[in-house]
Amino acid sequence: MKLLIGDKNYSSWSMRPWLLLKHFGIAFDEVLIHLNQPGTNAAVLAHAPNGPGKIPCLIDDAGEAIWDSLAIAETLAERFPQHALWPRDPAARARARSISAEMHSGFGELRSNMWMNIRASFPGKNAKPGVLADIARIETIWRDCLDTYGGPFLFGEFSIADAMYAPVAMRFNTWRPALSETSQAYVRRLMQEPAVKAWIDDALSDTYAVPYLDECP
Numbered sequence: 001m002k003l004l005i006g007d008k009n010y011s012s013w014s015m016r017p018w019l020l021l022k023h024f025g026i027a028f029d030e031v032l033i034h035l036n037q038p039g040t041n042a043a044v045l046a047h048a049p050n051g052p053g054k055i056p057c058l059i060d061d062a063g064e065a066i067w068d069s070l071a072i073a074e075t076l077a078e079r080f081p082q083h084a085l086w087p088r089d090p091a092a093r094a095r096a097r098s099i100s101a102e103m104h105s106g107f108g109e110l111r112s113n114m115w116m117n118i119r120a121s122f123p124g125k126n127a128k129p130g131v132l133a134d135i136a137r138i139e140t141i142w143r144d145c146l147d148t149y150g151g152p153f154l155f156g157e158f159s160i161a162d163a164m165y166a167p168v169a170m171r172f173n174t175w176r177p178a179l180s181e182t183s184q185a186y187v188r189r190l191m192q193e194p195a196v197k198a199w200i201d202d203a204l205s206d207t208y209a210v211p212y213l214d215e216c217p
Contacts, residue, residue, distance in 0.1 A: 001059060002058070003029070004056060005056050009204075011116070013055070014069075016069040016164055016166065016167065020085060022195035022199075026080055050064075051067050054068075070104045070164070084157060087157075100160055104164065110138075113126040114171045115171070115213055118174065120216075127177055139179065139182075141165075151189075162193075173191065
């Protein structure tokens with residue numbers, strides 16, 4: 001399989017399926033395509049002509065393209081049932097799917113105002129009311145899951161849900177909003193997870209820059 005991803009410093013969507021493949025030891029070839037270039041879309045289509053030209057995109061052994069981070073995650077869970085990508089317990093699995101879908105479709109204020117830039121540091125900036133409301137909701141999700149399932153990750157063991165929220169942890173580390181100790185501890189835990197740490201290390205060592213994402217007005 002091949003996974004087409006964007007730059008590790010910026011591409012929150014790419015981070016999610018990459019973490020799942022790495023964490024669960026599923027073999028794949030990584031294809032890095034720089035974001036915000038005139039040829040970005042064409043480069044994706046060259047690998048996956050039957051897709052929309054977006055990343056991340058997983059190309060399976062049969063050459064089929066699966067795009068969108070949550071669709072890739074669901075595909076991996078279906079094709080590798082020996083790994084608990086979703087929690088095994090049906091009730092926990094339903095909840096994990098719900099909070100993953102909420103992350104996938106929501107939190108627009110956080111996304112727009114606190115973008116992912118692992119190499120940057122913008123402490124205390126862009127803490128607008130809508131952003132703070134998104135953060136409060138995320139903290140509630142994290143606290144409820146950690147309390148219910150006992151940690152160390154949202155449903156005990158690392159799962160798709162943690163991969164979906166890992167880019168949020170990267171945002172929090174960059175923008176440093178005020179967080180509860182529970183949330184801070186979960187961010188630290190995620191950043192120490194080997195696959196997450198490997199992604200961060202790659203982002204820190206990369207020199208490709210997108211100027212407008214490296215500045216905070």
